[in-house]
Amino acid sequence: MNIVVLVKYVPDAQGDRSFEADNTTDREGVDGLLSELDEYAVEEALTLVESGDGEVTVLTMGPDDAAAAVKKGLQMGAHKGVHVCDDALAGSDAVATSLVLAEAIRKLGQVDLVLTGLASTDGSMSVVPAMLAERLGLPQVTFASELSVDGSTLTARRDDESASLTVEASLPAVVSVTDQINEPRYPSFKGIMAAKKKPVETWSLADLGVDVAQVGLDASWSPVTAVEARPPRSQGEVVTDEGEGGKALAEFLASRKFV
Numbered sequence: 001m002n003i004v005v006l007v008k009y010v011p012d013a014q015g016d017r018s019f020e021a022d023n024t025t026d027r028e029g030v031d032g033l034l035s036e037l038d039e040y041a042v043e044e045a046l047t048l049v050e051s052g053d054g055e056v057t058v059l060t061m062g063p064d065d066a067a068a069a070v071k072k073g074l075q076m077g078a079h080k081g082v083h084v085c086d087d088a089l090a091g092s093d094a095v096a097t098s099l100v101l102a103e104a105i106r107k108l109g110q111v112d113l114v115l116t117g118l119a120s121t122d123g124s125m126s127v128v129p130a131m132l133a134e135r136l137g138l139p140q141v142t143f144a145s146e147l148s149v150d151g152s153t154l155t156a157r158r159d160d161e162s163a164s165l166t167v168e169a170s171l172p173a174v175v176s177v178t179d180q181i182n183e184p185r186y187p188s189f190k191g192i193m194a195a196k197k198k199p200v201e202t203w204s205l206a207d208l209g210v211d212v213a214q215v216g217l218d219a220s221w222s223p224v225t226a227v228e229a230r231p232p233r234s235q236g237e238v239v240t241d242e243g244e245g246g247k248a249l250a251e252f253l254a255s256r257k258f259v
């Protein structure tokens, strides 16, 4: 089974994130890394291939530095990587991103399963998997928290607060997975060394036959028009118990309509 895992390179949420004058993310000012939620998709792909046969390809679209996301996937155990990198891509929204990723998947040829994270930890739109499925004409299963494949049938569990659904889809399919699905492995020393020899291809928009007029900030259907930092959280109210603590607490909760 050939599995493609989409891995996004995002600014590290631990650092101070900032934006450029055109409201795009300042990617120079903060270190980046593989979006943590995508590690679950890489892990699931590796597990599926290890229990059968096939190959895992990690695919990213992003600036030069995004090669680090591919590298991490290879260190975890993926077999090969593809990095779509082109200056014209800067500022692309989810619609443009899904177009480029769909063309890259088509170029890869025989793909049985496309796995993605639940959402990227920067834009966190959670729409790229659905857009991809539409563009590729494939079944989509989102928010999978358990996955198995038998022949050409995929079975997934989707959990919400009141029920768990088990759904089936025929392969090839596009599936996004949650952080409940597995425990991603850490790259071993052997994995880190082996990753250095694994093949990585870098594709431009011309390689994919995508017109530059369809991507980038100017072509984006949903540009960010304003960004402002949230005010820091104010300190909570401290209720000191001097005999009337319970009453004060109840009054506080009632004033906020919690009880």
Ligand SMILES: Cc1cc2nc3c(=O)[nH]c(=O)nc-3n(C[C@H](O)[C@H](O)[C@@H](O)COP(=O)(O)OP(=O)(O)OC[C@H]3O[C@@H](n4cnc5c(N)ncnc54)[C@H](O)[C@@H]3O)c2cc1C
Residues within 6 Å of the ligand: 006, 007, 008, 009, 023, 024, 025, 026, 035, 037, 038, 041, 059, 060, 061, 062, 090, 091, 092, 093, 094, 095, 097, 115, 116, 117, 118, 119, 120, 122, 123, 124, 125, 126, 127, 128, 129, 224, 227
């Ligand atoms: C304030 C703000 C500013 C932004 N500025 C920029 C910017 O300057 N430049 C920019 O590119 N984007 C920027 N974005 C994010 C932009 O909207 C997303 O990159 C969009 O392209 C895809 O949305 P997403 O990553 O949130 O997708 P989601 O739908 O949340 O992603 C779901 C999954 O799809 C896959 N995926 C998504 N994108 C990629 C990718 N590029 N490569 C590989 N896999 C992927 C991953 O597996 C991910 O887990 C910004 C977002 C916000 C809110």
